[in-house]
Amino acid sequence: MNEEQQVVPEKKSWYWRNKEKHIALVKAWELRNKERVRRKRAEWRLANKDHIRDVGYRYRHGITLAAYNTLLDSQDGKCAICGKPPKKGGTLTAVLAIDHNHSTGAVRGLLCNLCNRYIGYIHESHEILDRAKAYLS
DSSP: OOOOHHHHHHHHHHHHHHHHHHHHHHHHHHHHHHHHHHHHHHHHHHHOOOOOOOOHHHHHHHHHHHHHHHHHHHEEEEEEETOOOOOSSSSSSSSSSSEOOOTTTEEEEEHHHHHHHHHHHHHOOOHHHHHHHHHHH
């Protein structure tokens, strides 16, 4: 085993023996280098947008980015309710929201921002939806 291969286990060993000290040293360094840390984190976020979306989808809805993309392809990139593609530009991102049953957590499909809000406003109620349809008739 050469010298380089021995360094990593020694560093790991030091870390586990001195974890609190290491965390304090890192925090102190970050405070002294706020601008550099901010810039590096912003660069990382720009370079890892798909990873960030994947982690968010897994955490919030239990699906991967690949599963989202498969669902998006099956809907031809359009909202499952109104059939329109997401709007680009403005303050909202041009992605479809993951619609899920709030009782079971099961993913139902992808919705545009307006349709997703509508489902939320009617509290996923079939009765309210039927009354809204009757009102519009």
